[in-house]
Amino acid sequence: MGNLLGRSGRYLRMLRRLAVHTLSRELMFRGNFLVKVTVEVLWLAILLVFYKVVFARTNQLAGWDEPQYLFFVGCFFALNGLIEMLFLDNCNEFAELVRTGDLDGLLLKPVDEQFLITCRKFDWGCAPNVLMGAGVMALALYDMGWQVSLLRVGLFVLTFAGGVALAYSFMLMLTSVSVWMVRNQSLMEMWWLFSSLARYPREIFSGRLAEPIGMFFTFVLPILVVVNVPANVMVRALDPFMVGLVFASSAIALWVSRRFFLYALDSYRSASS
Amino acid sequence: MPIIEAQGLAKTYRVAQKKAGLAGAFKSLFRREYREVKAVSGVSFTIEPGEMVAFLGPNGAGKTTTLKMLSGLIHPTSGQARVLDHVPWNRDDAFRRQFSLVMGQKNQLWWDLPAGDSFQLHREIYSIAPAEFQATLGELTELLGVEHLTKQAVRELSLGERMKMELIAALLHRPRLLLLDEPTIGLDVVAQAKILEFLRDYHARRGVTVLLTSHYMRDVEALCDRVLVINHGRLIYDGPLAGVIERFSESKLVKLRFETHAPEELSEFGDVARKDGPLAELKVSRSRVAAVLAAVLERYVVVDVSVEEPPLEDVISRVFQEAEPAHDAA
Known part of the structure; x- marks a missing residue:
């Protein structure tokens, strides 16, 4: 137990150091940083205006009323922002590390390879997304006159973490393929597909053609549960089966993606010097 | 107990082949052909603690592949x-935790940040106690004369300064084994000399075991008593540095200084390597050195004479040139 705590403390200290380093680096290029933050703020503003226009003409969207949907959008924005801040840049850079052989330097460090490769750099330009997402969620809860429920808050935090774990595992699997493909530009396209699926309520997949797709992306490749379940837990009906599905699928996905990542690293050839 | 023990170490790569042109590119989309490249073929050796050993070989001989396996x-x-x-x-x-690999062509420090920031990250990664970290950092920066550069962004440092910072990062956790892959590549003579002097001093102080690959014989002569020569993935020599010349060079260099101009007919005695006024250098096969000296001294008035081994650089370069075309290994 003491050993585990010591190990966790060491990794947390490393994470803090990496976070500080990357922030120092971002601030050295503050023009780039400001443009990035501005674009993200505009992107959220456009999204909110769009849904405002939609809800001016209807009371419900796939069974979600306006404050509920606002909460869903905030949840997506926060979760997506967190993933992009912590992992997307690192995973995207992995193929380049493989191609140039710069991965060598990381593999030689006495640290878990998955940690160092996927958490090395923080993209601080995405940090405002997490805050804005949290702000939108708070605003939505205020709008609907939400009554505080510790059970719902606790389950929201856990399913939100499960959603992050699922998204991270998905990204890690895609990243690992770079060891064989060397050039892996498809990662961004696949991530775009992932976030496009995750950003809408599961209920939009209704009808003879869409329903099987919705089922596939809920139970086989559970992308649709990533945002849907935490948002549902907080502002709609609490479905224990879906909560269990998030916990089980995130645990399995984390295990499978780690095994696959380590298997891929075993095939690493390093680049010629 | 040896610090490195390699037994029949071999590495074969499967390399995709593509015919030239667009047709070849399309063909390789559906049916890709592969070729097997033997980068290292059954290399065996041991290295004892505290040794400084050079790993020599032409490009593609398998040096770096061996280092990467080790x-x-x-x-x-x-x-x-x-x-x-x-x-x-x-x-x-x-x-x-116990070794470091420094690659002269790779940068392991954070490019946009001062080297001091990367050193702090190393401290966390290797769990170095703060007092020990400060003491080691102070010692290394002083030895390399870079105390004033640790707060400057790495990208603003010269190549020589960057290599010094790379070495500091590699030694902060006091490794027992240091693997150096071309540590002086691209450096000017002054920077090379400083790095070599540092490595010699550091080895004397800490007794770290060093395995070095370099194309500069100056590095090897300055640091290593023992060399491993690898070619086509096979170890062809393992022994003292001086033995390389004996093993691969059949001739010695006879240096002569005549009273007046060096005579024209010197080529009768051996290959004339140099002729400049009264000075001449002859390459003579080892077995004929005594006979040639006797004949020259009998026929001409010689003011000064010496018999030397040919420069290591020349011997190694001949060994490499005689090698078959190198394959694709690192």
Whole structure:
């Protein structure tokens, strides 16, 4: 137990150091940083205006009323922002590390390879997304006159973490393929597909053609549960089966993606010097 | 107990082949052909603690591939190795804490930040106690004369300064084994000399085991008593540095200084390597040195004479040139 705590403390200290380093680096290029933050703020503003226009003409969207949907959008924005801040840049850079052989330097460090490769750099330009997402969620809860429920808050935090774990595992699997493909530009396209699926309520997949797709992306490749379940837990009906599905699928996905990542690293050839 | 033990270490790569042109590119989309490249073929050697050993070979001989297997970066196709009493490619943390690999062509520091920031990260990664970290950092920066540069962004440092910072980062955790892959590549003579002097001093102080690859014989002569020569993935020599010349050079250099101009007919005695006024240098096969000297001294008035081994640089370069075309290994 003491050993585990010591190990966790060491990794947390490393994470803090990496976070500080990357922030120092971002601030050295503050023009780039400001443009990035501005674009993200505009992107959220456009999204909110769009849904405002939609809800001016209807009371419900796939069974979600306006404050509920606002909460869903905030949840997506926060979760997506967190993933992009912590992992997307690192995973995207992995193929380049493989191609140039710069991965060598990381593999030689006495640290878990998955940690160092996927958490090395923080993209601080995405940090405002997490805050804005949290702000939108708070605003939505205020709008609907939400009554505080510790059970719902606790389950929201856990399913939100499960959603992050699922998204991270998905990204890690895609990243690992770079060891064989060397050039892996498809990662961004696949991530775009992932976030496009995750950003809408599961209920939009209704009808003879869409329903099987919705089922596939809920139970086989559970992308649709990533945002849907935490948002549902907080502002709609609490479905224990879906909560269990998030916990089980995130645990399995984390295990499978780690095994696959380590298997891929075993095939690493390093680049010629 | 040896610090490095390699037994029949071999690595074969499967390399995709593509015919030239667009048709070849389309064909390779559906049916890709592969060729097997033997980068390292059954290399065996041991290195004892505290040794400084040079690993020599032409480009593509398998030096870097061997270093990468010994550091655990890649798995061998066959063979065994134990480094610091660990199987390197298991990459145990306990193993990785005890060695460093410095590659002259790779930058491991954070490019946009001062080297001091990267050193702090190393402190966390290797769990170095603050007092020990400060003491080691102070010692290393002083030895390399870079105390004033640790707060400057790495990208603003010269190549020589960057290599010094790379060495500091590699030594902060006081490794028992240092693997150096072309550490002076691209450096000017002054920077090279400083790095070599540092490595010599550091080895004397700490007794670290060093395995070095370099194309500069100056590095090898300055640091190593023992060399491993590898060619086509096979170890062709393992022994003292002086023995390389004996093993690969059949001739010696006879240096002569005549009273007046060096005579024209010197080529009768051997290959004339140099002729400049009264000075001349003859390459003579080892077995004929005594006879040639006697004949020259009998026929001409010689003011000064010496018999020397040919420069290591020349011997090694001849060994490399005589090699068949190198394959694609690192």
